[in-house]
Amino acid sequence: MEKYLSPTSLLDFEKKTIQRLIQDKEWKQLDDYNKIKSCYEFVQNDILFGYNKKDQIPASKILKNGYGQCNTKSILFMALLRAVSIPCRIRGFWIDKEVQKGLIPNWIYEISPALILHSWVEVFYEDVWYALEGLIIDEKYLRQMQLMYPNNIGFCGFGISTTNLQNPCVEWNQANTYIQQQAIIEDLGVFATPDELFYQFEQSISPVKQVAFSIFIRHIMNRKAKKIRNKV
Template sequence: MRAELLEFLRETPLLDYSAKPIEKLIENRGWKMLDEFQRIREIYDFVRNEILFGYNVRDDLPASRVLSDGYGQCNTKGTLFMALLRADGIPCRLHGFTIDKKLQKGAMTGIVYEKAPREILHSWVEVCFGGKWTELEAFILDEKYLGSLQKKFPDAGAFCGYGAAVKDLQNPAVEWAGEGTYIQSEGIVRDLGIYSSPDEFYRAHGQDLSGAAAFFYRHVGRRLMNANVKRIRRRG
């Protein structure tokens, strides 16, 4: 391992991979016994499909809390993904962005959508594989939820909404095969740069919600959004 990559294996308060539930998960899955490609694929598939798409109480949750919740979105699933990768010896980093809230229309509806900020904090994870950094984003939407969108919009090509922003909804680049995967990248508005950990990212940037807006999201908005996501998933 090159010395300059050690920073991208570090445990942090959010990447709390020494937490017992995370250690137990890794041991039970046997990921450390796999080669590097298979390790990334198994962890990627776990975060994508066994941690369902949904909205947590806030972005800056530790990985162990996301695992306990059993669901997440780009930022929270990304934190869990990074913790599992680092615990299994795969260097990774975070690339931050903002996305247009139009990407969430359909998952967000009514007053929840109207109250959402125009730009929403977003991130993807970059893994060091084969000597280069590879962008992984498509772990956000679980396979069943994405399949429901594809059935709902069978003739869609370029698509933006319901948590997806892709050039071709029927053939998105979502499977790990050694190259980048994307599911929201077509909705990016601003590039916020690369960070060695989510802790650093949230110290520099935080979703612009406070006071009444934060209370509404945590106690009303996200519950409505999660109920809507479950309805969409069931239709598949």
């Protein structure tokens, strides 16, 4: 299990900000089930759904940002889990870009890559590996999406891809959790660290488009997500 507990450049849980958070939350005093639950719910709801400038950001910086998407939330979640001695790994995927439809203008959507690099964290608890993807979307954002689309069961768009929008499996209760699973096109396999995943795979966009995403497109997406979250 040692390789599933070690720090890395991205999983920098030895940084003071992360250690202080864990101390303040008293997570190390919990049993393993509640360690997972507490870290999961923190990343799910205290770290809002939103797009960082890139995927390869250390956990301490994601914590400082206060928001994240699948890949960055996975990095932070793994760092918190390892900091409280819970073994974890990461699984990579290509998913359909349709999952982002609605968050970006149609003209940008049309020229964006067909596939998006995606990941979820797998946590080892009582001799079972559990897939925990459901923390990508914060509860407030999800509730607003459910109000906006009350008659939808299967749903894909706005950062969500699920067979049941009104009752998705997003709460940790010793079971897998999912919120974008239905958009998966290809399983890229399991990696001990996000550093390994992102070394082998990266978003399929040109350097120019990556810069455009970092300084322009992601802010459009984040404003749209904020508008949905705060919708009255």
